[in-house]
Amino acid sequence: MKKDPCILILYSSFGEGHIQASLAIQKQLASIGVLKVHLVDLLAEAHPVWNAFSRFCYISSMSRFPSLYGYLYSRTNRITPDETYSKLIHRIGKGKLKETIERIKPDAVVHTFPFLGMEILKDEEGYTIPTFTVMTDFVLHARWLHEHTDRYFVATEALKQEMLAAGIGGSRITVTGIPIREAFEKPQSKEKLFRKHGLNPHSKFALIAAGAFGVLADVEWMTNEALRITEYEIIIVCGRNQKLRDHLSAIFREEPRVRILGYVDYVEELMAVSSCMLTKAGGLTLSEALSLSLPVIVYRPIPGQEQGNAEMLSALGTVRIANSPEELTKELLRMQEEPNRYRIREAMQALYRPGAARSIADEVIRMMEQSELPIPVLPLRVSRKAVRVHGYR
Structure with a gap:
């Protein structure tokens, strides 16, 4: 070198x-x-x-x-x-x-x-x-x-x-x-993480990650639905959206099963203790979930690359997509069943490249x-048919 x-x-x-x-x-x-x-x-x-x-x-x-x-x-x-x-x-x-x-x-x-x-x-x-x-x-x-x-x-x-x-x-x-960050690929003790974050080790957790800018839609409704039909405790990460955090904190102030956070630099720890995650379909976020074999539900993926990401990984059995409230309810119920989570984790382990x-x-x-790059410079044959278009109907 x-x-x-x-x-x-x-x-x-x-x-x-x-x-x-x-x-x-x-x-x-x-x-x-x-x-x-x-x-x-x-x-x-x-x-x-x-x-x-x-x-x-x-x-x-x-x-x-x-x-x-x-x-x-x-x-x-x-x-x-x-x-x-x-x-x-x-x-x-x-x-x-x-x-x-x-x-x-x-x-x-x-x-x-x-x-x-x-x-x-x-x-x-x-x-x-x-x-x-x-x-x-x-x-x-x-x-x-x-x-x-x-x-x-x-x-x-x-x-x-x-x-x-x-x-x-x-x-x-x-x-x-x-x-992705190296922290996602290091072994972690769940017992230590439960103690560190004051979480009940006998509970199951669903993580709602709203993205770095907190733009995930319908977080309040998703939280209420998860509380209504599952036994999950809910951890919500609002990212840098202080308005969303303040709103949710006021709504769920008296709900012991909900914990609301802003932007965190230890999201890998929260993912490690969770049984499933509801989130946006950003490439890095989904890669992080793959690294931890954490089952993911993407709710109403945003048209564009996020819908493309969700559809691609859904076809490979590693992500579940919910395009309506009814589908989200169905997927939340499915995520409570260990055989379903196990199949998703297996598919994630097969796809992930550490x-x-x-x-x-x-x-x-x-x-x-190398003294010379042995790579010929050739014109691309990109056409309207060659590049798959995602997300706009």
Whole structure:
């Protein structure tokens, strides 16, 4: 390995998953002696006002206008990398990125969000820096694809097959799983966790995780329904949504079976003591559940990548989807039965790939050490039929 190599990781704060994936890779690189790792939220640094506005629109559309978000997601999924709109998207922050490249002189660039600015620089400026893309969902979207990406790291073999159909050469795709925090892969004593969090070890717990921004819909109704038809005690994690936390705290103030929390950095501990989880279908969240073999119910998945994630994992037997209150009631009742949970846990164990962040770090270093990348740059054959569109009906 080159002495004191430098790696640039480009992410976005549009979703917690992109940040967590980047941090997981950074930590694994540090563990093998690569300490010069720069994490850059490119859009936030290049266009802070536009980033704040776009982020607000993103969160609002997912929670208030999910059909609109799904429509935009599906429309952009039909755009090929060489079309004008695609080039405009990937050029966002190009100037800032070029300045960063010239300043820190990275030996490799890793994308964990589909603003593929480095690919544009390779095309227009002639850079030869190895470029990697870590896909943080279980389904394909056209914005992840670019002919100048040297290596893709993807969640499952099924996703690799989608990419092959879109014209990506198999030698450019490595199935690693989605990188998650190391804490999810360390053995934990449930007895110690019960004591640490003041939980009754004889009770069963359902975890409702509203997401980092607390945008999961119908949390109050889900909680009431779980209390009504199951024996579960309920742990609710509201993320950074203080309004949701305050509202639920007022509603369930006198309910001993409900515990309400805000944003926590120990969610793996809460997941480890839970029997099931109701949550959004973010790629990182579902990967974390897979790592702990924690059965998941996704209620009314948001159109777009989250619906795609849910449908893909549901087809593999690792996630249950409830699209209506009646279906949620049915799934909650099913989750009380150990044989059903056992089948889901078995499917999760079969699908999960441990050590994704380490696999990615090792592969990045291996390719950096090569004098030439033995990967031909070929034009993509992305078409409207090649990339599966999820979530918009």
